[in-house]
Amino acid sequence: MEENLITEVGDNGVLHLPALPCGTKPLSHQVAGHRYGVGKTKLGFLQNEDGTILKPVQSPPRGQRELDFYKRVFNPENINPILIKLRNLMPKYLGTWTSPETPGVVYMRLVDVAHKFRKPCIADLKVGPVSYDPEATPEKIEREKLKFPPALECGYQMIGSRTYEPETGEFHSANKVYFRTLNKDTIASEGLARYFTQGGKLRKDVIRHxxxxxxxxxxxxxxxxxxxxxxxxxxxxxxxxxxxxxxxxNNQSYNSADSNHVGCVNGYSSIDDEVEVKLIDFAHVFKTDKKDMNFLAGLYGIQMHLKMLLKM
Structure with missing residues (x-):
């Protein structure tokens, strides 16, 4: 689709798409989330010519909640040590953004975590056995439970991925439809392993990192x-x-004898510049006075499965 195209022909006639702001295009390496031209609003992630990502603010209350959270965490006057530490775990927030082409649409401008990579291999893992928030309606709760029932046991679900194959020069992608065919016993071997495999070899060096x-x-x-x-x-x-x-x-072998050993130096390994791990999607953040055991349960599930892959 050309960058300035604002309509496309569908089966039932012409479908109107929101005009693309000048200097932007649909996010080329998107693996999950709202896509430009798809859904009720047709709004989706865009990539700006300056290398940043533009995420449209969703309808209330989700969109405003996420925007307020980003503003709070990255407020330069914020002195909360917990939130200050959280900044390093999130894509950097650079403020809101609007354009003359779509003046009624507000975007959050974020650093593109994948921008520095030549061939970014990306995976989106939704974390936590429970994916509905305390304000969810009974109908919403039921829909979320049915999306991927094994999440109650394994603690997470894969939403999308893409992996570069050096031998063919192509990306192999998988979406939520594929991942929802998996179960608690195959999500590691046919989900995570699929993402971390290049040239028929499991990237254990990346998994360790x-x-x-x-x-x-x-x-x-x-x-x-x-x-x-x-x-x-x-x-x-x-x-x-x-x-x-x-x-x-030049580096340690993919299948070296100590490949199941996780060696972290000050929390990082030797290929720090070639791997990024960030928290994303903050439309359902709520106050509490206790540990977030739902997220931790999902995180432990991911860690357990990654360690299983190191033993393969």
């Missing part, structure tokens, strides 16, 4: 008793533009 990053997230959730998060995701990005042979020779 992701586990190191998850330790930092786990630490934050174990010290905070102010917030609880529902339907929040962990976004994982790793560099896919790597020659597998060179990687095996």
């Amino acid at each position: 992701v586990l190191c990053k998850l330790q930092e997230i786990e630490h934050w959730f174990n010290i905070q008793t102010e917030l609880m998060f529902f339907a929040m995701s962990i976004l994982i990005v790793f560099e896919g533009d790597i020659q597998l042979e060179e990687k095996s020779e």
Whole structure:
């Protein structure tokens, strides 16, 4: 679709799409979430020419809640040490953004976590056995439960992924439809393993690094008793533009003898610049006075499955 196209022809005639703001285009490496041209509003993630991501503020109360949360966390006058530590675990918020083409649409401008990567391999994992918030209607609760029932046991669900294949120069993608065909016994072997596999080899070096990053997230959730998060995701990005042979020779082997060992130095491993792990989606954040055990249960499930992959 050309950048300035505002209509498209569908089966029943012409469907009107919101005009794309000047200097933007639909997010090319999106794996989940609202997509431009799809859904009721047709609004979706955009990428700006300056390398940032534009996320449209959703309808209230979800959209305003997420916007307020970003503003609170990244307020330069904020002195809450818990929220200050949280900044490093989120995409950086750069304020709101509007355009003359769509003056009624407000976007949140965020740093694109994948922008620095040549061939970003991306996965979106929704964390927590419970994905509905305390204000959800009975109908909403039932819909959420039916989306991926195994989440009650494994603690998380995969929403989307894409992995670069160096041998073919193509990305292999999977969406929520595929992942919802899995169960608690196959989500690790056919979900996570699918995402972390390049050239027929499991990227255990990346998995070890992701586990190191998850330790930092786990630490934050174990010290905070102010917030609880529902339907929040962990976004994982790793560099896919790597020659597998060179990687095996110059770094530790993908299937080395100590491949099940997670060696974190100050919370990070040796390929820090080639892996990012961030918390995203804050439309369902609520106050609390206790640990967020729902999120922690999901996080522990992810960590357990990643450690299982290291033993494969």
